[in-house]
Amino acid sequence: MDKTAYEPDPQTPPPKGERLRVARIGKPHGIRGEVTVQLFTDEPTERLAPGAVLLRDPGDPSENSELSSKTSGANTELGTLTVATQRWNKKICLLGFAEVPDRNAAEELRGSVLFIDVEDQDDDEEGWYSHELEGFRCVSGQEAELGTVEALLTGSAQDILVVKTPNGEEVMVPFVEDIVPEVDPGQRLITLTPPAGLFP
Structure with missing residues (x-):
């Protein structure tokens, strides 16, 4: 295999606050x-659309490797792929x-983990990312647990909160103001x- 077929972009993106893991590269195709x-990610069509610039961590080329966390620290130096x-x-x-012209170059990417900078999103855009809400406690207006x-599932009509109850059941909660009137990030409480x- 030609090891020079693919060279990562030498330019390192500037440090950002938080990076969201969106995909892991597997086998070449064709x-x-x-x-x-x-x-x-539950939004691959949008986040991995043509033109998107992704941050690449070479990762572990082993097919069975798993990344231990869903986000990467701001100081990790990553290359880019378009x-x-x-x-x-x-x-x-x-x-x-755009940087990968053939199968040999694609083979060099196997095991790489792809991220986006969360702060690349419009700061004025309303809404939440799934990783931001995972683990939040949910209580009723009477503070009952x-x-x-x-998870947060995004949809064209409305988003859905997946809430795991104390007895292990999963409840799909429409993420609308009438049902979700308050999200407190400081207390990690909804x-x-x-x-x-x-709810049962």
Whole structure:
């Protein structure tokens, strides 16, 4: 294999506050530099769209390796990759990158972990990311314990909070103001006013 086929971008992105892990690169697909990716985001169409600039950590090339955390520290030096193409082969996401012209270059990326800078998003944009709410306690207006946030699922109509109750059940809570009137990041606490029957 030609080890010089791919050279990471020598320019390191400036330090940012927090980086969100979005994907891990797997095997090459075909001869034109496409790769399969394991997704860690529920918004791949948007976050991995053509033109997106991703931060690349070489990671562990082992197929069975796992990243221990969902975010990377601000001081980690990463290269960059620019998404050129995105398509789906059944349920597998395939990406092509502007810097990766062929299969040999794609092979050099195997095991790399891809991040986005959370602070790259518009500071005025309303909304939350799933990783920001995971682990928040959920209580009713009477401060009764309802559970803990497992995830935030984004949708075209509305977002959904996945809340794990103390008895282990998962409850899908519409993330609308009438039901989720208050989110307190400092206390890692969400106040809910759920309709009757939503929680067991």
